[in-house]
Amino acid sequence: MPDYTLKIRRYDPESGDAAYWQDFTVDLAPERSVLDGILRARDQEDGSLSIRCSCQAAICGSCGVRINGKSALACNTKLSDAAERAQRGGINNEATSNGAIVVEPMGNMPVLKDLIVDMDAVHWKKIQRVVPWLLPEGEPPEREYIVDAEAMIDVTQSMACIQCGACVSACLSMEVDPEFIGPAALAKAYRFVGDPRDAHHEDRLRDLAEDPHGIYDCTHCFACIEVCPKDVAPMSQIMRLRRRATGDYAIKDSNNGYGHEKAFVDIVERWGTLHEAQLLPRSFGDGSLVKGQTRPAAVKQLIDSAPAALRGLARGKVSPRKVLIHPKLPDQKEVRRIYEEIEGRDERIELNLYIVGEEGEGGADDKEPVQGESGAES
Amino acid sequence: MRVAYWPGCVSRGFTPELHGSMELVAPLLDIELIELDRANCCGAGVIAEHNQELVDTLNARTFAMAQRVAGSAGMMNICSTCQGAQSECQQRLDADDDYRRLINQHLRPEGLEYKRGDDWTNKNLLWLLVEEIGLEKLRERVVRPLEGLRVAPFYGCYIVRPTGRLGYGEFPDRDRYLEWVIDAVGATPVEYAGSHKCCGFPVITMNKATSLRQAGRHLADAIDADADCLVTPCPLCHLNLDLQQPDAAKFVERPLDIPVLHFPQMIGLALGLEPKELGMGKHVVRTRDVERKVAALAAV
Known part of the structure; x- marks a missing residue:
């Protein structure tokens, strides 16, 4: 059996010493997991090496760590894959690994000891923030709530979450804004916003749209999608929250989330390509160019943005003519027609590959047809 | 190499130096740019956030135009965001025949159709340069x-x-x-x-x-x-x-x-x-x- 070297970040707050790296060499079959490697090192070399784990089958979500810089479950990462990645050199490994598999505690959360982070201080606090239980209205039925099975398809992806925190660890918005509610909790929020039994969809959405660290604080970097071991695609759930907030409830939030989406979508309908000079003022005015230049809050934001605009003008990136006049596409009427055909319908059509399967997973013939996402509920 | 070229909105908007430099660099790398000047914005993730069918249709329209460029090796973009936004749509369009048909219905009045093709690609210049042109050739031209x-x-x-x-x-x-x-x-x-x-x-x-x-x-x-x-x-x-x-x-x-x-x-x-x-x-x-x-x- 091959030898694998694990370079593990150690830290014991009680010792008073700073964190340090320690190498462990384990002799295990290539298909065994990084967790197996860590446990072997603990059993054979240092009983104080700490990691939280339980099921060892990617179900309990306990053993989240960073392997070669990427957040993952230690139990479903093979030693051979991790070693291959380490040989290649991970992206932005904090340690120079010399081919060793680098294992660190998850990011964005305080370290309690070695590979154990304080999930309570960050992850679970944020989960609590989104009221993670059903809020139905009226008297509960005598027996269970009866829901059309079709109506639950929409939330199955967000229900697959095992609360491992890998997405929280990888989140690039949280890295600069620790108050960001974050991918796991917002995916959880969609689980209830998409549930027909919940009676507070609009309240939930308004709350998350108005919070400056809510749905509009996601920087759309795909880091959570990339690391999620269960394909929950938290960022996609955040985008669905935004879609419901703007499309179904027209929640005009003070973070410009509604305005930015409306401005962008309207500009492309009108010109076909992005008229950048109008994007900011329209975003500040809930999509309206007039409001964006007259409403006091919008004017203040425009003034704040003025230095950047002036720099662009000064360097000739932007000409006054370009600011005022944006050419329409030659076939703009076709773009407008497409908008009318699609937006004129009540139903929004969404193809969720998590549900219908991606290419290669079963033939195209046996796929379920397109999933319909309900339109306005109010 | 002839490519259907999608410069994106920003390279012709607030970073005009990008489109400009691409036009100068292309002939030096034997890339012939056929600009898709009737194509629309990729949506940059924002239209996807608003309505998926809409963004998939808009990008299928761009792909269909690119596929009509005779003798082209594929489509090329010079914007990571266009690449990601368009790849997202292409993945859905390619994954499901019924869905692709539905989207193509919106393109029919314009006489356009996006056809799934295993060898048709949309690549950022970075990918095209490494995978199609090759670093050896680039080194020779330096x-x-x-x-x-x-x-x-x-x-x-x-x-x-x-x-x-x-x-x-x-x-x-x-x-x-x-x-x-x-x-x-x-x-x-x-x-x-x-x-x-x-x-x-x-x-x-x-x-x-x-x-x-x-x-x-x-x-x-x-x-x-x-x-x-x-x-x-x-x-x-x-x-x-x-x-x-x-x-x-x-x-x-x-x-x-x-x-x-x-x-x-x-x-x-x-x-x-x-x-x-x-x-x-x-x-x-x-x-x-x-x-x-x-x-x-x-x-x-």
Whole structure:
């Protein structure tokens, strides 16, 4: 059996010493997991090496760590894959690994000891923030709530979450804004916003749209999608929250989330390509160019943005003519027609590959047809 | 090589130097650009957030136009964000025949149809250069190796994640191509923490602090790693890293003064084009030091 070297970040707050790296060499079959490697090192070399784990089958979500810089479950990462990645050199490994598999505690959360982070201080606090239980209205039925099975398809992806925190660890918005509610909790929020039994969809959405660290604080970097071991695609759930907030409830939030989406979508309908000079003022005015230049809050934001605009003008990136006049596409009427055909319908059509399967997973013939996402509920 | 060329909105809008430098660089690499001047915005993730069927139709329209360009090897873009937004739509269009038919119905009045084809691709210049043109050929064409220039790569999220959608199965090294190209043009790739992170641009109108703390932090890390400049294949990243750099400095509370090159500009410099014709004078952060180094190379 091959030898694998694990370079593990150690830290014991009680010792008073700073964190340090320690190498462990384990002799295990290539298909065994990084967790197996860590446990072997603990059993054979240092009983104080700490990691939280339980099921060892990617179900309990306990053993989240960073392997070669990427957040993952230690139990479903093979030693051979991790070693291959380490040989290649991970992206932005904090340690120079010399081919060793680098294992660190998850990011964005305080370290309690070695590979154990304080999930309570960050992850679970944020989960609590989104009221993670059903809020139905009226008297509960005598027996269970009866829901059309079709109506639950929409939330199955967000229900697959095992609360491992890998997405929280990888989140690039949280890295600069620790108050960001974050991918796991917002995916959880969609689980209830998409549930027909919940009676507070609009309240939930308004709350998350108005919070400056809510749905509009996601920087759309795909880091959570990339690391999620269960394909929950938290960022996609955040985008669905935004879609419901703007499309179904027209929640005009003070973070410009509604305005930015409306401005962008309207500009492309009108010109076909992005008229950048109008994007900011329209975003500040809930999509309206007039409001964006007259409403006091919008004017203040425009003034704040003025230095950047002036720099662009000064360097000739932007000409006054370009600011005022944006050419329409030659076939703009076709773009407008497409908008009318699609937006004129009540139903929004969404193809969720998590549900219908991606290419290669079963033939195209046996796929379920397109999933319909309900339109306005109010 | 003839390509159906989609420059994107920003390269013809607020970063005109990008489209301009691409047009100069293309013939030097034997790329014939057939510009898709009737194609629409990719949606940049925002239209996808609004209505998926709409964004898929808009991009299917662009793909259909590209597929009609006779003799083209495929479609090429010069914007990470276009790449990611369009790959997302293409993945859905290719995954499900019924869905593709539904989307194509919207294109029929215009006489267009997007056809799924295993060998039809939409590639960012970075991918095209490494995979189709080849680094060997690039090396042969270099007339001014950028020796001594320390360049920090900045990819842009949309061409590095999610790997499952972006062809990393077939091309697992796409997250290191920038380093390879920097090396091929004779410069030194700089390793630093921010290379594959987010510039923050998508939230600049919604949360300026979250946005510019990201930009500022990556710029600072590149400076601390002794980079002379950054290079990015994404014009939206360029806006946050260059146009917004003076503001980003305030959010990270330290001076920042590091130029950011567009990917074709760096190649153009190595292929003998001058900074001025590559539009480097249009950058907010002055590129003087880079220009001086390049000029010194010419003198040697």
